[in-house]
Amino acid sequence: MSEHPDLAALIGSRICHDLISPIGAIGNGVELLMMERGAASPEMALIAESVANANARIRFFRVAFGAAGQDARIARGEVVSILADMMRGGRIQVDWLSPPELSRPEVKLAFLLLQCVETALAYGGKVRVERGETGWLIQAEAARMKIDPALWEVLTERHAPPEIAAGQVHFALVPGALAAQGRRLVTELKDNAIRLRF
Template identity: 55%
Template sequence: MTVAPDLSALLASRICHDLISPLGAIGNGLELMRMAGTTRGPEADLIAESVLSASARIRFFRVAFGAAALGQRMGRPEILSILADMTAGSRLRIDWQPMGDLPRHEVRLAFLLLQCLETAMPYGGAITVTCEGGMWEMTGLAPRLRIETDLWDGLEDPSLAPPPAAAQVHFALVPPELRAQGRSLRVETTETRIRLRY
């Protein structure tokens, strides 16, 4: 039986692949200009920071939205590198505790849920990620959370989910990914904490 390809995931992979190379070239070019002494100052620093931020986001999006081949795995150093680069200079901290290599599709789901937590933590905070015996848990702590109840209810019961805006597409991608992995999600929220278990 032939499985239909996930065209949206393949498209995301292609876009991320095609964008990461020119961003890298910009960063390398800026570094060469600095070595030659032809560019200095806050303008160059701003360009460098923007390139690093864009590259980090694209690497993250490639995992969260891109295709994951059957049996493909991701190493812990790569995961930590992506998360460290993505949160550099921000008020968000992510403590990724799972050890060793992990199936890429499991990391994909974790990254989608990290985006959901990030959406609820616009003022920063701390997220802890654990995985023991195949059971994942994520806890987001922040002095102030912005929880859009309908979006979070839709993660547990997709029939309650509103049509997503572009900035909320990660919420819409979580339920089908949970189904594909044979998992169900439990969400617990308080004024300062969100806990996800699946």
């Protein structure tokens, strides 16, 4: 275990913690307004959908970018709920198969890799995440994918390249998460499929 705190993860946790309450309050306010008026106007429906999406993203980011102690646990039900809310109405479908209780650091790594896969599924597709007895398997399939080989090479680098963009930071965080858990990632990239094992 590192002697130094993971400041980036602590910042991620702090931001998500501070945003989740006001976003939830906005959602509750929208619900009350919709109940009061009887029927939802298109404008109110759009606000409600946007708030739900923001809430789901914050919950996802809290796991993917937040602090995760080695002994921290997370329930499969919570993971499935986060993914269902985040993918609702989107072009990507995620099936999550795992034991009822999971190691939070492992789920953090799986979420970071899910974001990598999401980057490749620019046109939509299906993803299956499975936690078996020997480890994790993430499989993605799509009619076509947008794979940047240079980005996927980052997954095996110890240090993030200086030109990494904010929208690609999940790629740069994977090697550290793998090292922290003593895991190795096996990547198979094809024109219409991705297979990740760790």
